[in-house]
Amino acid sequence: MRQFSLFLGKEWREQARSFKLVWVPLVFIFFGALEPLTYHFLPQILESVGNLPEGAAFTLPEMSGADVYASLTGQYQTVGLLVLVLAFMGSLSGERKSGTGTLLYVRPISYAAYYLSKWTAAVGLAVLSVWLGYGMAATYIVQLYDPVPGFPDVVLFLLVMSVWIAFAVTLTMTASAALPTGGAAGAALGILFIGLMIDGIVGAYWTWSPWKLQAYGLAFLTGSPDSGDLAGSLGVTAGLTILLVLSGILLARKNASKAKV
Amino acid sequence: MNPVLEVSGLTKQYDGFRAVDGLTFALEEHTATALIGPNGSGKTTTLSMLAGLLRQSSGTIRFNGAGNDPRSTIGFLPQYPNFFPWMTAMEYMELAAGLSGLGSREVRTACEKTLGFVGLGSAGKKRLGGFSGGMKQRLGLAQAIVHRPALLLLDEPVSALDPAGRREVMEMLKELGESTTILYSTHILNDAEEMTDQLLFLRNGQMIEQGPLHEVRKKYGGSGYRVLFADRKAAERFAGAAPWDANADGQAVTISGESVSMEELLRFAAEHSQGITDIGRASIRLEDIFMKVVEKP
């Protein structure tokens, strides 16, 4: 426990001093503000850009609050995941490559404390960023759109989303425990995006998966998701996350010998 | 005698070659041992295995008197220690000390004392990103000793330093050696000569010579004599005329101590005194032993 808090203090300090604590949340907040604004002002924007034939009529679909949340989620599923993977891809591999890890690994450290402190800091920052991003979006959505989803439904959606984000970040951390930084980023992005692609193509046949969580979460905003499928997906995701954490700890220990001396 | 560390048959096998091949040695308490060998002879690999960074392919490493995690009794200084550039020296020391098991109450004083000892007392608040090579080496030593380890493993502790810094660090190591067992690798043999109880010579991963300094010295010519001349010609003439084993090297002639006594040498020198500037006893330098050992077939 002492080691965990020492390591967590180090992670926290590193996030603050490398500005990670600033830029990761700001990217999510930025998109959270941009998405509702863009859709609201799309007609004006198109008009001012011009180039439209005289008399061309636009029939933009009327967006509801829930539609904007869905479209922002689409952004977070691409740019958001990319940012998270890039932010955390070097968490463990970077300390091996630079050799800063060497002087930690020669001490009587617990690799569980080592991995879990990084995991806590990364998942904490990622989930916080996502909440802040949707929070920002919510303040715009309630001003610009009608109808808007109720507050409790948005919270339920965010809770489900948090589980998915925690899974994505855990995958990145364990990839970083297993592989060098570049490989870790490739593996994490590959698994996340290929998963989303497969889910898009044949997802109808498979209802329990981490990649389904965002859709089930969004369903809270327009009605309610199938509670059995949601529970199943949450269970599968939690199980996979625990497996990833355990293998991350083992891999961090195993790969300590790859640290630059 | 009470060995702190006993190593037997230590081997590290990589695809196709053995970086370390069957090392067997022991480190007695409060002694200093120098690990000597050319580049690529397996010094760093050996130290990495002892530090627990690398797992040996075969052989045993036994720490006597260590708890269940031998890493808590070790202090390790790599050749080029790497630190988190965004940390301050004091923050780093507190992390290192805490991870090595020092209680929260003793951490602060231990860190201050250690930073003072290595000459970084006033740099505690500085970011490590701005540290010079010499300062990093000092901090590297500080993090290795802050938890008062029974065994210090140092990989080329002084070779990156300038002569003044080297001198200072050697003095620190000597002071530490009074209460700590030290194993260090070096290729600067003057340093090894200065602080060593035992020598381990490595070549191609194998131990080709080992033993206390005085024994190794005796084996490779022991003490002898050195006669200095005003010029090379005189030296060569003297060596050529001498009836015993004498080697001319520049303006000096070295004579093995086994082949002749001081009286005989002086009697001979009295008859061939032309160009002699100095006659004295000389013990064989570690550097000469090193050359002989390394070139040995």
Place this chain on the structure above:
Amino acid sequence: MSFTEQLSEIPWGLVWPLIAIQLILMTAALIDLNRKRSTNGPAILWVFIIIFINTIGPVLYFTVGRRHS
């Protein structure tokens, strides 16, 4: 519509947070760039990327621009 009219039509109350975020990201990236000397590629290139590419510029710097050594 004149340029000033266009400017006054922009809903500043809604847009200023975007500009603020933009400026904070840019400032943070420039401070960080000034502090450490090692970047992947020339530092001056990163100054331009940070200043002239909206939002993405600073993020690119933070993710792939810094070299850890």
